[in-house]
Amino acid sequence: MEPDDRLIAKKEGWARTGRGLTGEIQKDERPRLPPGQKLNKSFPVLDLGILPEVDADDWELSVKGETENPLVWNWDRFSALATDRIVTDFHCVTTWSIFDAHWEGLFFRKLIEQVRPAPEAKFVYFTSYDGYTTNLPLSVCADEDVLLARAWNGRPLSREHGGPVRMVVPKRYAWKSAKWIKEIHFMKNDRLGFWEMRGYSNTADPWTEDRYAQ
Numbered sequence: 001m002e003p004d005d006r007l008i009a010k011k012e013g014w015a016r017t018g019r020g021l022t023g024e025i026q027k028d029e030r031p032r033l034p035p036g037q038k039l040n041k042s043f044p045v046l047d048l049g050i051l052p053e054v055d056a057d058d059w060e061l062s063v064k065g066e067t068e069n070p071l072v073w074n075w076d077r078f079s080a081l082a083t084d085r086i087v088t089d090f091h092c093v094t095t096w097s098i099f100d101a102h103w104e105g106l107f108f109r110k111l112i113e114q115v116r117p118a119p120e121a122k123f124v125y126f127t128s129y130d131g132y133t134t135n136l137p138l139s140v141c142a143d144e145d146v147l148l149a150r151a152w153n154g155r156p157l158s159r160e161h162g163g164p165v166r167m168v169v170p171k172r173y174a175w176k177s178a179k180w181i182k183e184i185h186f187m188k189n190d191r192l193g194f195w196e197m198r199g200y201s202n203t204a205d206p207w208t209e210d211r212y213a214q
């Protein structure tokens with residue numbers, strides 16, 4: 001069989017003239033708001049209502065459990081490292097979402113590098129200065145957008161949003177992001193946190209409306 005020269009020539013012509021191009025750029029199929037969420041222009045405050053007052057000078061973070069190198073950071077140690085920046089959306093299970101929160105802090109994966117979790121460590125349990133707790137798999141905490149935040153939208157994190165330092169886990173409902181973080185415990189086994197023990201999902205994925213425990 002001989003090549004079909006007429007077909008080839010026609011298709012070469014299409015390449016020259018750009019046949020079939022619309023000039024439209026393919027839009028992301030996925031909407032930006034997860035199902036059931038509403039965009040909030042301001043950043044709401046939501047917590048147990050205890051609002052601990054923790055001065056940066058008094059703040060300490062202790063990282064312990066199944067790790068080779070447990071550590072305690074004070075504000076000076078932490079803030080010298082905490083220069084990572086990220087812009088994320090943030091979704092609360094009570095149905096508000098905010099877009100484009102500018103966070104500054106330390107990527108959690110860098111904390112993981114420093115403490116070197118043991119191979120058996122599969123879960124992380126967070127304890128806050130108000131007594132709040134929450135839990136996540138280590139694999140979720142290692143995601144590139146997870147951080148310990150000390151600033152929001154260019155300003156030191158306010159007390160009501162969890163200052164001096166809070167967790168930010170953008171791919172999970174906001175109750176997984178502990179404010180006023182005090183202790184991070186690497187563990188072999190999972191342990192349910194405050195809301196996880198009270199009917200809220202342990203996996204907490206906004207994109208599948210994974211709000212409540214089954």
Ligand SMILES: Nc1nc2c(c(=O)[nH]1)N[C@H]1C(S)=C(S)[C@@H](COP(=O)(O)O)O[C@H]1N2
Binds near residue numbers: 044049161162174178
């Ligand atoms: N320490 C602590 N962290 C917490 C909470 C809390 O009560 N205490 N509430 C959680 C819940 S339910 C939500 S929706 C977010 C709200 O964060 P924001 O107040 O900065 O919006 O914080 C989460 N982290």
Ligand SMILES: [Mo]
Binds near residue numbers: 046094
């Ligand atoms: Mo929440």
